[in-house]
Every structure is written in structure tokens, then in C-alpha cells.
Amino acid sequence: MRHITVNIQDELKIIGTYKPMPRPGFSFPGSPKYNTPITPKENTFRFLKGEGLWAPSGADFVTLCPKIIPDNIARAFVIDAEPFNNADNGGGLDMFGVEWEYVPQAGGSMVRPGSPLKIPDILQWEKYITFPNLDDYDWAESAKINAPYIADGRITMIWILNGLFERLISFVEFENAALALIDDEEKEAVHRLFDKLCDFYDDYITRLHKYYQADAIYFHDDWGSQRAPFFSLGTVREMLVPYLKRVCDSAHKNNMFVDFHSCGKIEPLVPAMIEAGVDVWSGQPMNDRLQVLKQYGDKIKLNFGPTAMFGATEDQVVAETSAFLEEYGPYIRSITVSTGFGGGGKMYEMVYAYSREAFSK
Amino acid sequence: MSKVQEIAAAVENGKVKIVAGLVEEALAEGVSPSEILNVGMIDAMSSVGEKFKNNEIFVPEMLIAARAMKKGIEVLTPKLKAEGAEPIGKLIIGTVAGDLHDIGKNLVAMMIEGAGFEVIDLGVDVPADKFIEAMKENPDVKVVALSALLTTTMPALKDTVDAIVTSGLRDTVKIMIGGAPVTQAFADEIGADGYSEDAASAAVLAKSLL
Numbered sequence: 001m002r003h004i005t006v007n008i009q010d011e012l013k014i015i016g017t018y019k020p021m022p023r024p025g026f027s028f029p030g031s032p033k034y035n036t037p038i039t040p041k042e043n044t045f046r047f048l049k050g051e052g053l054w055a056p057s058g059a060d061f062v063t064l065c066p067k068i069i070p071d072n073i074a075r076a077f078v079i080d081a082e083p084f085n086n087a088d089n090g091g092g093l094d095m096f097g098v099e100w101e102y103v104p105q106a107g108g109s110m111v112r113p114g115s116p117l118k119i120p121d122i123l124q125w126e127k128y129i130t131f132p133n134l135d136d137y138d139w140a141e142s143a144k145i146n147a148p149y150i151a152d153g154r155i156t157m158i159w160i161l162n163g164l165f166e167r168l169i170s171f172v173e174f175e176n177a178a179l180a181l182i183d184d185e186e187k188e189a190v191h192r193l194f195d196k197l198c199d200f201y202d203d204y205i206t207r208l209h210k211y212y213q214a215d216a217i218y219f220h221d222d223w224g225s226q227r228a229p230f231f232s233l234g235t236v237r238e239m240l241v242p243y244l245k246r247v248c249d250s251a252h253k254n255n256m257f258v259d260f261h262s263c264g265k266i267e268p269l270v271p272a273m274i275e276a277g278v279d280v281w282s283g284q285p286m287n288d289r290l291q292v293l294k295q296y297g298d299k300i301k302l303n304f305g306p307t308a309m310f311g312a313t314e315d316q317v318v319a320e321t322s323a324f325l326e327e328y329g330p331y332i333r334s335i336t337v338s339t340g341f342g343g344g345g346k347m348y349e350m351v352y353a354y355s356r357e358a359f360s361k
Numbered sequence: 362m363s364k365v366q367e368i369a370a371a372v373e374n375g376k377v378k379i380v381a382g383l384v385e386e387a388l389a390e391g392v393s394p395s396e397i398l399n400v401g402m403i404d405a406m407s408s409v410g411e412k413f414k415n416n417e418i419f420v421p422e423m424l425i426a427a428r429a430m431k432k433g434i435e436v437l438t439p440k441l442k443a444e445g446a447e448p449i450g451k452l453i454i455g456t457v458a459g460d461l462h463d464i465g466k467n468l469v470a471m472m473i474e475g476a477g478f479e480v481i482d483l484g485v486d487v488p489a490d491k492f493i494e495a496m497k498e499n500p501d502v503k504v505v506a507l508s509a510l511l512t513t514t515m516p517a518l519k520d521t522v523d524a525i526v527t528s529g530l531r532d533t534v535k536i537m538i539g540g541a542p543v544t545q546a547f548a549d550e551i552g553a554d555g556y557s558e559d560a561a562s563a564a565v566l567a568k569s570l571l
Contacts, residue, residue, distance in 0.1 A: 105459045105513040113463040113485050174464045175424055182375075182421040225465070226541045227559055230420045268416075 006360050008353045011035050018062065021149045024085040031059040031154075032345070034352070039153035041215060047336070048257055048279055048301065055332050055355035057305065058339030059348045061155045064146060064212060068137040074100040075161045076109045081146045094162070095132040098170045111170055119171040122180050122189045129171070131196065134203055143211040151213035157259065158214045160204070163221025164194055164243050165230075181231060181239045190239060198246040205247070209254035216257045218282070219247060224264020226286055236272040248277035259303055259336075267292050274299045280336055289328070297334035305338035306347060314346055321350045332358055364390055368401030368433060373409055375425030380433040394440035398477070402430050402437075406475030410561030420468070423560070427471045448479040450571050453495050454506040455483035457517035462510035465540060468560040469506060476564040478504075489517075489524035496530050504570050506563070507553075509540040518543070519551040526552070535570035539563060 016033035036043065038053060040060030046052045065072040067080040076090020091102035091109050098118050100109040119128045150156040162170060168177040168190065180186040208214040221244070224230050231239075244260075251258045257279040262269075267287045274296060282303040283289075289302060306317070306324040328335060332355045339347045362370070364387040371380045387397050409426045412418045452473055456466045463485045474480045481499060483491055496502055505525065509518050518538050525531050537555040538548050548556035555570055557563040 101461070103459075103461055105511055106461075110461045112461055175467060178421040179424050179428070182425060228416050228419065232419050232422075235419070235421065 006356055008356050011037060011356070012349050012352060018059075018152060018154065019149050021062065021064070021079055021081060022083040023079065024083045031062075032348075033153075034059070034348075041153055041155050044155050044215070044336070045257075047333075050333065052333075053356060053359055054352050055335055055337050055359075056155070057337035057348050057351045059154075061157050061216075062150050062152070063157050063159065063218070064150055064214070065159045065161075066142050066146065066212070068139070068142045070095050070132075071161050072159070074098070074109060076100075076102045076107075077159065077161060079159075080142075081149050094170070096129060096167075096171070111173075113173070117172055117176070122172055122176065122186050122193075125171070125189055125193050129193075131200055134200075134207060139207055139211040146212060155215045156212060157216040157218050158208045158212060159218040159220065159261075160201070161220045163219050163262075164197060164240055164247075165221050165223065167197060168193065178230060181235050187239065194239075194243040198243050198250075201247050202250040205250040205256065206254055209256055214256060216259055216279075217247075217251050218259045218261055219244075220261045222263040223269055224262070224266035226284075227265055229264065229266045229269050233268055233272060236269055237275070241272050241276045244273075244276035244278070248279075252277065270296050270300065282338070290331070293328070293331035293334050297331050301334050301336055303336045303338050305335075305351075317346045318350070321347045325350065325354050329354060329358070365392055365397055365401045368397060369405040369408075372402060372405035372426055372429045372433065375422060375429050377425065377429045377432055380429045381436050384433045384436045388436075388440060394437050394444050395446050397433070398437055398441060398446070402433055403475065403477045406430055406472065407564070410472050410475070410564055414559055414561040423468070424471070427475060430475060449477040449568070450503040451479045451481065451499060451501050452504040452506060452567060453481045453483060453492060453499065453502050454508070455487035455492060456485040456508045456510070457514055457521050458486060458488045459517055460509050460511055460514035461485045462508070462540075465510065465560070466508040469508065469539060469557075469563040472560040472564040473506070473567050476568055478567060489521040492521055493524060493528045493530065496525070496528075496534065500533070502534055504535050504537060504567050506567065507536065507538045509538075509543065511540075512542045515540075515542055515547065518547075518553075522551050522553055537563065537566055537570060 013035040014032045015035045017030035018033055020030040043052050043054060044056040044060060047056055063079050065077050065079040067078045067082050067084050071094045072078045073090060074092050074094040076086040078084040078086055091100050093099055098111060101112050102109045119125045180190050205217060248258045259280040259282055260273055260278040261282045263284050265286045270292055273281055278300060280301040280303050293302060306320040337351045368383045368387060371383055384397055409423055413423045454466060454470050456462055470480050470482050481495060483495055492505060507518050507521055509515050522536055535554040538553045539557055543556060545556045555566045557566045
């Protein structure tokens with residue numbers, strides 16, 4: 001086996017700073033730009049094929065949640081060059097006319113339980129839903145405003161906050177949505193809705209790539225609670241996989257990858273994600289990540305990282321990153337390492353050095 | 362299979378369309394409303410809860426079983442009233458102030474109802490005063506169940522328990538709490554009588570608190 005000599009210290013020289021996206025209410029320094037032999041973007045795509053030089057982590061990514069997308073305002077998750085204070089201005093109508101309410105205690109928005117349902121009868125959802133016309137949004141202007149912050153050699157990742165099941169929940173509330181996935185009469189209507197949503201997501205994703213040169217979508221669809229999946233693997237395969245696959249296909253045909261953000265203890269559903277073509281799963285810590293990495297690490301990447309976040313001292317960062325690398329290091333070829341929004345610094349450097357060394361062997 | 366067993370199987374398997382008819386047939390055959398309720402409904406939902414707890418079934422299957430049970434209860438309620446049957450207890454449930462999450466709370470309410478309780482659901486974002494008001498309006502309430510999904514709303518669980526103590530009604534009820542960040546240790550710390558980690562266990566806990 002060939003061992004390539006690399007000068008990691010030289011590669012970790014900071015040669016600049018990426019322009020930080022404005023985040024009113026938060027203090028985010030610009031991510032450092034390192035002297036890496038290839039760009040973070042090139043490396044990440046190589047990494048996804050098993051050919052990366054290092055494990056991609058925080059500073060390799062820039063997140064964009066364009067303000068022109070009403071969902072991002074409704075969900076209080078705008079990250080855009082045009083400053084927007086989510087806590088003060090988040091909430092309101094999403095792209096489908098569903099009303100969201102910003103909840104300070106949650107730091108995000110919800111549809112208030114008990115609100116009139118957007119779709120009172122799932123069997124006739126066509127009567128109640130108007131699909132957004134994406135031509136209504138000023139993509140070109142938004143792309144121009146955001147251009148200085150994105151597509152700069154890092155991975156530009158754009159969030160799509162309401163995935164398929166989450167979108168269905170927003171229309172009919174959770175219990176009706178869950179029931180509709182197994183009710184023989186309602187399933188057909190759900191298939192029709194998801195099919196139409198996939199057409200919509202295809203157009204949406206294609207525009208994200210066209211206007212922002214997006215490299216990845218961060219597709220939100222929670223599939224479980226803290227103790228178990230919401231639904232069986234069989235239900236997911238029947239009702240969600242065909243459509244999640246179409247979303248993944250839309251991303252892939254635009255040379256983008258899919259980071260699937262799905263909360264809950266849903267490790268039994270990982271095979272469904274793989275079947276759909278998900279590239280990376282951002283899951284929560286209650287899952288047995290080691291087991292998932294052992295069993296499926298050659299088929300899907302996991303996105304997670306050390307727990308030290310903003311405000312941690314360097315000693316804490318070093319301790320937690322060391323612990324992370326000790327536990328998960330053997331599977332580092334299957335992990336995109338989350339180090340917080342735009343996180344560079346010691347954590348990035350430790351992950352870089354560890355994985356660079358490991359991958360050069 | 363007896364008619365009551367048929368009802369239980371239909372409830373357990375979420376056969377929404379046939380449960381009401383089966384209950385009517387059982388009544389016509391002379392089966393007592395209480396037996397239909399206890400064996401055909403409550404035992405069936407207890408089995409559903411156990412399977413849910415063990416991840417043999419999931420949320421949709423539990424919801425559809427509850428929906429099937431409701432269809433049966435609609436037929437059964439007037440007969441039960443005529444028979445003088447009472448719920449095993451009355452319980453107030455709600456998600457505490459500042460918290461809009463209702464999924465877990467609704468599943469718990471459904472399973473507790475399935476265990477034979479009369480449930481008064483105050484909804485979400487419920488201030489402590491509203492719990493106390495509901496307790497005063499329903500002096501026969503035996504259990505108060507409080508839910509919080511967020512770490513940021515966990516203090517509201519304590520505030521609500523404290524307010525119930527201050528109101529002088531603490532000795533009249535048992536208090537149970539639940540929600541993603543909640544633990545038994547937290548329940549002990551704030552002076553609640555019980556904690557459960559899932560909807561099925563909540564129904565068992567509520568019965569044990571009577």
C-alpha cells in the first residue's frame with residue numbers, strides 16, 4: 001500500500017477568510033480558508049465517492065437559506081446575504097399558504113396545533129392546495145446579492161425545510177398525516193400529493209443549482225421521535241422512498257448531493273434512505289451511530305461531530321474532538337464532520353489532520 | 362372466536378369500518394356493555410400499547426386502533442351510561458406554557474383514554490392557572506398529566522407543579538409528567554408523582570396512580 005507524504009501543517013496554514021454570511025442576533029466570524037491542495041468542494045465530491053483527501057467538516061461548507069423562499073421566513077430559518085432577524089421577523093405564510101408561528105422557546109416556528117387544516121380532506125387535497133409558482137420569486141436578484149458569500153470553493157448547501165412527510169403534516173397535522181400513510185383509502189391521495197410535490201421539488205432544486213450554484217440540498221424530513229421511528233420500514237418503503245428517491249434524483253442530475261436531515265431514533269430506517277439514494281444522513285445522537293457506520297458506512301455517509309459548540313474553550317474543543325476521533329475515527333471515511341455553522345479553528349484542524357493522515361495511507 | 366374477541370381483534374388491527382357493527386352485534390347477542398368495553402376495547406388498546414412500546418407497531422397503527430376504538434365507544438357510550446358504568450378515573454392533560462408541541466401529548470391522551478379514563482385535554486401552551494381552573498371545575502379529577510418537549514419549557518413543568526401546590530389542590534391529584542427531555546430524576550426534583558417515557562407506559566402509569 002502506498003503512503004503519500006503530506007505536509008499537513010502547510011496545508012492548514014490560513015490563507016484567507018471566507019466572507020461570513022450576515023446572521024443578525026448571532027456572532028459568526030468568517031470561516032478560515034486553508035491552504036488545502038484541492039478545494040473543499042472538490043474534496044467533498046471526491047469524499048462521497050470514497051476518494052477524498054480529508055473528511056469534510058464545518059469550514060468546508062457554506063449554508064444558504066434564501067430569503068426569497070417564503071418557507072425560510074415562515075420557519076424562521078433565513079440565512080441570506082440580506083440580513084434577516086429570524087427571532088424578530090420569523091413566522092407567517094409558507095409557499096403553500098400554511099401559517100407558521102415563531103416560538104421563542106424553540107428558536108423556530110411551528111404550525112399552531114388546532115389551527116384550521118390547510119387540507120381538511122386529504123382525499124380531495126387538489127381542492128385546497130395551490131402549488132407555488134417559482135417564477136414569482138426574484139431568483140436572479142437573490143443570486144446576485146448572495147454571490148459574494150457562496151460558490152467560493154466550499155460546498156454551498158441550501159436547506160429545504162419541509163420534506164415530504166413534514167409538508168404533509170403542515171397540511172393535515174401530524175396524526176392525520178401518520179394515519180394517511182397506512183389508511184387504504186387515503187394512501188392513493190398521498191401518492192398523488194407526493195408525486196406532484198416531487199415535480200415541484202425538481203423545479204425548485206434545479207433552480208437552486210442554476211441560480212446559486214448549489215452543491216447540496218439539506219432536505220428536512222423528520223421520521224421519528226426520541227425513542228422510535230414514527231412508522232415501520234415497510235410503510236416508509238411504500239409511501240416515502242419512491243418520492244425521496246425522486247428528490248435525490250433531482251439533486252443528482254444537477255450534480256448536487258443530498259444531506260438528509262431526519263430527526264429521531266430512526267436507525268431502522270437507514271436502509272430506506274440508502275434505497276432512496278440519500279448521500280448523507282444528518283441524524284440525532286440517540287441513534288447507535290457506531291452500529292450504523294459499521295453496517296452501512298459503505299453505502300451512506302453520516303453527518304455529525306464533536307459536541308463542543310460556540311463558547312467552548314480550546315481545551316474543551318481539543319478534549320471533545322479527541323474523544324470523537326477516538327470513538328469514530330475508524331469510520332472517518334463515512335463521516336462528514338459537523339463542527340457547527342462555518343466552524344473552523346481547532347476542531348476543523350484536528351479533523352483535517354486526522355483524516356488527511358488516514359486517507360493518505 | 363367470541364364476538365368480544367372479534368371486537369378486540371378489530372380494534373387492535375384498526376378495522377375502523379367494522380367495529381361499530383361488531384359492537385352492535387355483540388349488544389344484540391346480550392353481551393354486557395362493560396364486558397365489551399373492558400375486553401373488546403381497553404384490553405385491546407393495552408395490547409396495542411405493549412406492541413407500540415416494543416416497536417412491533419408504530420404511530421399510524423396505534424392511531425388507527427384508537428380510531429377504531431372510538432367508533433366502538435360511540436355505539437357503546439349510551440349503553441354504558443344506562444348501565445351506570447363510570448370511567449376508571451378523570452385525568453387532565455396539557456402541554457405546559459410556552460410549548461406548542463402536541464404530538465406526544467395527543468398520543469398519551471389517546472392511550473390513557475384507551476385505558477378507560479375520561480380525559481380532559483386542555484391543549485398546548487397551557488398556563489398553570491388554566492390547569493388549576495380545570496381542576497377546580499372538575500373536583501373529581503384524579504390525575505394531572507403535564508407535557509413539555511423542549512428543554513426551554515421544562516421550567517414550566519416545575520412552575521405548574523408549584524402553582525398546583527400553592528393553590529392548595531396538590532393533595533387532591535397525582536401529577537405525572539413526560540416529554541422528550543424529561544426524566545424520572547427531573548420528575549422527582551420538581552415533586553411530580555410519576556414520569557413515563559412513552560404513550561403506552563403513560564397509560565400504565567396513570568392507572569397505577571389511582
